[in-house]
Amino acid sequence: MKILRYLFRSLRTRIFLAIFITGILSSVIILYATLTNYEERAVNVNTLEAKTQMRILANHLITNNYLQDPNSGTISGELDMLSSLYDGRVLIIDDSLRIVRDTYGIAEGKTIISREVIQCLKKGDAGATSRYDRQNGYIEMTTPIMETKSLEGGDVTRAVSQDQVVRGVMLISISTEPITNTLRILQRKAMIIEIIILAVLFGLSVLIADLVTRPFNRITRAINDVKAGYTNQPIRENAYMETEHISNAFNQLLLREKALDDSRQAFVANVSHELKTPMTSIKVLADSLTAQGDVPVELYRDFMTDITKEIDRENQIINDLLELVKMDKQVSALGISQVDVNLLTENVMKRLRPLARRMDVELTFESARQVTAEIDEIKMSMVITNLVENAIKYNKEHGWVHVTLDADHQYFTLEVSDSGVGIPEDSMEHIYERFYRVDKSRSREIGGTGLGLAITRTAVLMHRGSIDVRSREEEGTVFTVRIPLIHLAGKEDKT
Ligand SMILES: Nc1ncnc2c1ncn2[C@@H]1O[C@H](COP(=O)(O)OP(=O)(O)O)[C@@H](O)[C@H]1O
Numbered sequence: 001m002k003i004l005r006y007l008f009r010s011l012r013t014r015i016f017l018a019i020f021i022t023g024i025l026s027s028v029i030i031l032y033a034t035l036t037n038y039e040e041r042a043v044n045v046n047t048l049e050a051k052t053q054m055r056i057l058a059n060h061l062i063t064n065n066y067l068q069d070p071n072s073g074t075i076s077g078e079l080d081m082l083s084s085l086y087d088g089r090v091l092i093i094d095d096s097l098r099i100v101r102d103t104y105g106i107a108e109g110k111t112i113i114s115r116e117v118i119q120c121l122k123k124g125d126a127g128a129t130s131r132y133d134r135q136n137g138y139i140e141m142t143t144p145i146m147e148t149k150s151l152e153g154g155d156v157t158r159a160v161s162q163d164q165v166v167r168g169v170m171l172i173s174i175s176t177e178p179i180t181n182t183l184r185i186l187q188r189k190a191m192i193i194e195i196i197i198l199a200v201l202f203g204l205s206v207l208i209a210d211l212v213t214r215p216f217n218r219i220t221r222a223i224n225d226v227k228a229g230y231t232n233q234p235i236r237e238n239a240y241m242e243t244e245h246i247s248n249a250f251n252q253l254l255l256r257e258k259a260l261d262d263s264r265q266a267f268v269a270n271v272s273h274e275l276k277t278p279m280t281s282i283k284v285l286a287d288s289l290t291a292q293g294d295v296p297v298e299l300y301r302d303f304m305t306d307i308t309k310e311i312d313r314e315n316q317i318i319n320d321l322l323e324l325v326k327m328d329k330q331v332s333a334l335g336i337s338q339v340d341v342n343l344l345t346e347n348v349m350k351r352l353r354p355l356a357r358r359m360d361v362e363l364t365f366e367s368a369r370q371v372t373a374e375i376d377e378i379k380m381s382m383v384i385t386n387l388v389e390n391a392i393k394y395n396k397e398h399g400w401v402h403v404t405l406d407a408d409h410q411y412f413t414l415e416v417s418d419s420g421v422g423i424p425e426d427s428m429e430h431i432y433e434r435f436y437r438v439d440k441s442r443s444r445e446i447g448g449t450g451l452g453l454a455i456t457r458t459a460v461l462m463h464r465g466s467i468d469v470r471s472r473e474e475e476g477t478v479f480t481v482r483i484p485l486i487h488l489a490g491k492e493d494k495t
């Protein structure tokens, strides 16, 4: 049972069955139809032929006045011939239903009551019948024996047309044994043909089913090769549109995997490089101290301060990395609560004011309305900190940074605009990448890791919000963040 179900689930079996069954059915139907047709035709031909003979004989009967005088030798001979020709029996019946002649010689003088005979007597030619009795293997036919009426007239009651009178009926049954025999032979031949067709069809179906499913097997093998790691070449199977679709889909998957792999590798390379840079500086500083024999305390202090700076930087990178990795996990990691966004922004800016003062940048905040939203307070404060910090750091002397907050019924919008150095056109698409900095040395000088915007963007996306940037080199930059006021995914952990 299980193996049957297994077999039937195979495309090959199904194609095989479809071809095989269709072929068998149609060949059986054709053969059956041909045989039936042959039988019908043979019976028709026989009937027609016998009818003609009967008609001729009927005329002879009339001209020889056989009905009145059934001892005519020639007519009797003709009747006997007819009956032996068709291996049948001929009855001549007169208009009082009396059997005048029976070629079997057993019913002469008796009266026959038969619907066909009476009908034929009444209606003449229109009443002639023929009936094929398949079961018993004979055809029974009636033909009227008609006399063309003489001018003096006579029996008017039996007149069918104006001048024809039915004088009697000829009833003949002919054996259909020859037809049945031929049919039997044909059937035997058909059986043999059927068996040959069956064998050929079987082989053909197996072959076609195999051919049709071959591309699919090839594709499975190709995919398995990739899975096993023998190759990572794209696969190609264009035999059918379907297999081409599968190939294309698989290749796209392969490409995505490759891209993911590449970016992971690039990330690891970047991380290593970024972590190594402060290390190298520390080593150079320490080496130069140990290389000199007599180092003044002042120099020691100087170098140590530098070393501490490098260690702080290393720390900063590691912290940012951890932050990023932590956020890469899940949206459910959000700690959603009702947060006063105005207050949050003001607090962040208060913390950044010393930095702004140091960089000689004017920092202002403007809010169109009071905004509360369902957000993760810590992550959102990180977003605002990063944006405002960047705006301050990548600014000019006597520059300014404007922060505005607004909201509609669905989103709140935070805009951070500055009068800074701007972002070059070709860097725009990279600024959210990890470790990307437009000006590496400047960012390093200011203490950036290149991770700030990557973290910011991830945090915004976790809130199902959006972040946009417009910038003009040497003029300034505007970052716009839009966050939904109601956090849909976090509904369940609301109290
Ligand atoms: N407001 C801005 N004005 C000019 N450039 C900016 C601004 N914000 C970000 N950038 C550019 O995008 C880069 C990436 O920013 P970020 O990811 O925060 O890294 P970091 O600040 O650590 O350098 C920065 O190095 C800087 O070149």
Ligand SMILES: [Mg+2]
Binding pocket: 386, 389, 390, 448, 449, 450, 452, 453
């Ligand atoms: Mg930054």
